[in-house]
Amino acid sequence: MAQPVSIRTLAQWSRGADWRLALPHAEAEHALVWITRGQARILLDGVQRGLGVHNAVAIPAGSVFGLTPGPHCFGWVATIAPRGPIMMPDTAQVLRILEAHNQAELTGLLEAMQRETNRGLPFADEALAAHAALVTVWLRRMMIDHPMPTRPSAAARLVAAYSALVERDFRLPRVMADYAAELGVTPTHLTRACRQSAGLTAGELLVRRTLHAARLALEDGEMPVAHVAASLGFGSAAYFSRFIQHHTGKTPTALRKAARAPRIGL
Structure with missing residues (x-):
């Protein structure tokens, strides 16, 4: 069961x-990402953009995103359960915080959450929730x-609408043209918009969302491969296997076996 509040x-x-993180998907919890070192790229609300030091990103639960940290990137992630007492924005936010005192305030709050998690003291969940509430007050002030x-x-509006439809229906046997028709545009126009705003074609966005769900089911779950294929709308296990091998090399x-092998040095 997911914790109401966590810091990682x-x-x-x-x-x-x-x-x-990199493949487009949605999480069940709200997340606040705070970059303190290096660079990253994020696809959020249909727009791909770069992130740097002192960027704060609020990702509402259910929002489709893909986050690719650079090789020297470090950041904190506070996650907060939806429909709880701690208020998070309903829309995604990407904020660049220039003021040193505001930067230090958020870093201090997140580090306090980390210390509370590590200490394991009584009432730690209440303390974490209190810190998280202060984090969201900070966020709303910065907004x-x-x-x-x-x-x-x-x-961007078209790609965001397309991403929401994909998130709703990616388990169904639908192709990109079906989504374009539902949005009232041609596949060519949808692909052009996706390239312009997200840096990917419409087909690539759909494939990557399906691939995230497939890898999650294979690497974290116990469902037989044929059942995973059926749950994602593939007509046959053989076609699903070719899809996975094409995109992962395994x-x-x-892929499932490699994910569960012991990692030396960890």
Whole structure:
């Protein structure tokens, strides 16, 4: 069962596998990402952009995103359960914090959450929730002081709508053209918008969302490969196996085995 509040580093959030963050997907919890070293790239709300030091990113639960930290990137991630007493914004936020006192305030709050997690004292969950509430107060204040543009581009709005439909229906046997028809645009127009805003084609976005779900089921779950294939709308286990091998270089069975092999030095 997920904790109402947690604090992790980016590396801990990815659990040592880049694809867990980089492939487009949605999480069940709200997340606040705070970059303190290096650079990263994020696809969020249909827009791909670079992140640097002192960028704060609020990702609402259910929002489709893909986060790729650079080789020297370090950051914190506070996750907060939705529908609870701790308030998080309903829309994604990407804020660049320039003021040293605001930077230090958030870093201090997140480090206090980390200390509380490590100490294991009584009432740690209450202390974490209190710190998280202060983090969200900080976030809402920064949203007032550093407002984002209120009107995304037409391409970004279309890609965000497409991403939401993919998140809803990626387990169904639908192709990209089906989504384009539902959005009332041609596949060519949808692909052009995706390239312009997200840096990927519409087909690539759909494939990558499916691949994230497939790897999650194979590497974390116990469901037989044929059942995983059926749950993701593949017509046959053989087609699913070819899909996995094409995108990972391994068969589904080999991918599952590799993910569960002991890691030397960890």
